[in-house]
Amino acid sequence: xxxxxxxxxTVNDPAIRTRLADYIADAAGANACAINQxxxxxxGAIQENYxxxxxxxxxxxxxxxxxxxRTSAQTGVVDSHNRLSExxxxxxxxxxxxxVPQQLWCCEDETVIGKxxxxxxxxxxxxxxxxxxxxxxxxxxxxxxxxxxGQQLAKIHxxxxxxxTFDFLTPPLSPALSAISYYRAQLDKRxxxxxxxxxxxxxxERHAPADSEIVLVHRDFRVGNFLIDDGVLNAILxxxxxxxxxxxxxxxxxxxxxxxxxxxxxxxxxxAERAPFYHAYQQSSGRKIDPVRVRYWEVYAHVxxxxxxLQQADRYxxxxxxxxxxxxxxxxxxxxxxxxxxxxxxxxx
Amino acid sequence: MTIDRPGGRDLKQLTDTVLKNSxxxxxxxxxxxxxxxxxxxxxxxxxxxxxxxxxxxxxxxQSPPNGSANLNRRFADDIRKGDMDGGERAKSAHDILQAHxxxxxxxxxxxxxxxx
Numbered sequence: 135x136x137x138x139x140x141x142x143x144t145v146n147d148p149a150i151r152t153r154l155a156d157y158i159a160d161a162a163g164a165n166a167c168a169i170n171q172x173x174x175x176x177x178g179a180i181q182e183n184y185x186x187x188x189x190x191x192x193x194x195x196x197x198x199x200x201x202x203x204r205t206s207a208q209t210g211v212v213d214s215h216n217r218l219s220e221x222x223x224x225x226x227x228x229x230x231x232x233x234v235p236q237q238l239w240c241c242e243d244e245t246v247i248g249k250x251x252x253x254x255x256x257x258x259x260x261x262x263x264x265x266x267x268x269x270x271x272x273x274x275x276x277x278x279x280x281x282x283x284g285q286q287l288a289k290i291h292x293x294x295x296x297x298x299t300f301d302f303l304t305p306p307l308s309p310a311l312s313a314i315s316y317y318r319a320q321l322d323k324r325x326x327x328x329x330x331x332x333x334x335x336x337x338x339e340r341h342a343p344a345d346s347e348i349v350l351v352h353r354d355f356r357v358g359n360f361l362i363d364d365g366v367l368n369a370i371l372x373x374x375x376x377x378x379x380x381x382x383x384x385x386x387x388x389x390x391x392x393x394x395x396x397x398x399x400x401x402x403x404x405x406a407e408r409a410p411f412y413h414a415y416q417q418s419s420g421r422k423i424d425p426v427r428v429r430y431w432e433v434y435a436h437v438x439x440x441x442x443x444l445q446q447a448d449r450y451x452x453x454x455x456x457x458x459x460x461x462x463x464x465x466x467x468x469x470x471x472x473x474x475x476x477x478x479x480x481x482x483x
Numbered sequence: 484m485t486i487d488r489p490g491g492r493d494l495k496q497l498t499d500t501v502l503k504n505s506x507x508x509x510x511x512x513x514x515x516x517x518x519x520x521x522x523x524x525x526x527x528x529x530x531x532x533x534x535x536x537x538x539x540x541x542x543x544x545q546s547p548p549n550g551s552a553n554l555n556r557r558f559a560d561d562i563r564k565g566d567m568d569g570g571e572r573a574k575s576a577h578d579i580l581q582a583h584x585x586x587x588x589x590x591x592x593x594x595x596x597x598x599x
Contacts, residue, residue: 326488326552326555328486329559329576329580330580332559447489450489450493451488456497456501458498458501461489461497462517464488465520467487468584468587468588469591471584472588472595475581479577
């Protein structure tokens with residue numbers, strides 16, 4: 135759990151709004167900028183997102199701009215990047231041809247709105263998981279969307295340490311063992327003990343892949359972060375957890391039972407069967423998906439979600455944020471333990 | 484509610500705060516979920532903890548010297564060290580963990596158990 139810096143005033147505060155407009159005019163090389171509308175967007179459990187409609191006078195961005203301002207919530211989770219790191223990673227993905235909103239500016243000066251923020255172009259569509267998972271209007275498009283997701287993930291995984299360096303990311307020797315060590319250290323900082331999470335971590339340690347290809351992984355590639363517009367994938371959102379890792383990690387996260395919600399038979403994140411996604415990913419990446427590794431990273435996904443659940447509960451218990459949604463996420467721990475234990479049952483002797 | 488946090492009392496306090504500060508702001512669905520968990524925790528929370536402590540006491544063959552929290556810590560440490568990696572010990576440990584997770588789910592989200 136982390137505390138967000140600066141003020142809790144919203145960006146609708148008149149003084150903040152004026153400073154924000156001045157910042158944008160300066161960053162855009164414009165004569166002036168008027169903010170016509172600011173609306174808080176739904177979703178974003180850890181970050182706050184605001185739709186920001188601008189009128190820019192002069193400069194390269196002259197005209198009306200539909201943008202999104204992204205900033206940290208009052209409290210967050212420790213694994214999440216700061217705004218500048220996320221901005222750089224998202225921009226890198228954009229350059230690699232991934233469907234992501236174009237990143238415009240990142241401001242680390244806390245005197246503007248009270249905390250760092252980034253501004254990006256606003257992509258159209260709906261990210262709410264209910265649309266993709268449940269809405270009948272997209273039922274016919276789900277297989278096509280699964281294929282698009284495979285193609286997009288293949289593009290993300292073209293970003294590798296051979297060609298890209300980020301001073302805030304170090305490629306791990308073993309992504310699995312590195313993550314296990316990290317989560318054990320996180321558990322050791324807590325007052326309580328969590329035997330079922332320990333069980334999952336021990337299983338992951340004993341079954342860790344001997345070697346891994348290292349690529350950029352999104353680390354939150356699942357329903358809720360896919361912007362769907364008229365039955366078509368329009369953007370991959372929320373890059374706050376991205377980092378170097380095994381490409382199967384993203385596939386395991388997407389397919390893990392915890393992200394299928396009520397659609398347990400649609401193994402691709404409650405969206406579709408795995409096959410169209412696997413086929414599109416393999417065709418686009420030239421990389422063969424190893425089902426044993428995917429299953430390994432599905433176990434990991436539940437362990438990781440369990441660790442995030444603990445941090446979500448801390449936002450109220452430690453950080454004092456009156457956030458019922460986050461607190462209830464903390465109470466998903468037993469569901470995640472059930473999945474960890476189901477997937478790692480000892481073999482009958 | 485054993486190791487689950489926030490426990491019933493904390494969750495009640497948070498729900499009261501949310502209702503007081505913003506009675507129409509929080510989705511009604513979330514409030515209802517929280518109130519259901521609080522009620523089930525009041526009814527079953529203590530017995531879930533007691534059953535888990537009994538299982539661990541029986542597993543280790545002794546009563547916890549300094550309370551159930553220490554036994555839970557010992558169990559977690561032993562799992563990390565690899566003492567439950569195989570054989571009957573692994574099976575028993577897995578059974579205890581599964582029973583405990585299921586019992587807690589009866590409080591936090593009993594519908595999950597209906598959806599295999």
